[in-house]
Structures are given as C-alpha cells and as structure tokens.
Amino acid sequence: MSALGIGSRGDISRGTGGLEALLTTFRELEVPEELVAATGIAAARTREPITVMVPLIGLVAARSKKRVYDCAAARRVKRLAGALR
DSSP: OGGGTBOTTSOBOSSSOHHHHHHHHHHHTTOOHHHHHHHHHHHHHHOOGGGGGHHHHHHHHHHOSOOOOSOHHHHHHHHHHHHHO
C-alpha cells in the first residue's frame, strides 16, 4: 500500500498523488461519485488506510451473486434505504 501513499503505520501521504489515482480508479470502476468523494474526504481526514477499502467492499457486494435472504437485519436495511431516497 505504500505505492498508494499509505505508509506502514497507516499514514496517508498527501504529496504522492496516490490517493487521487486510487479515487480515479474507483470512478473508472463506476463506484458512485458520492462514495468516491466520501472516501477521499475520510482518507484525508482520518489518514486511516481502511477507508479506501469501503468502495472495494461495495463493488464486491454489488457484483456478488449471493443475496441476503429475508431476515430482521435485511428488513431494517431495506427500510433505511427506502427512507434515504
């Protein structure tokens, strides 16, 4: 991850441009712009490398053939998603 400007202790370098390159890649993979922007802000503010994993997890989840079947948690998520629209 150091090639992306993320050091071994999780610090994110502002001068390498690696974060911007990663965010551009997320856009090319058609990650929603709101998530790309939020990821960039979170990475810059927290300097935590885990923040750049969120779009990747979202891509995998969206492309997964497995689905969450009816359960209490899934119903709550559906209600929340409906309320946010």
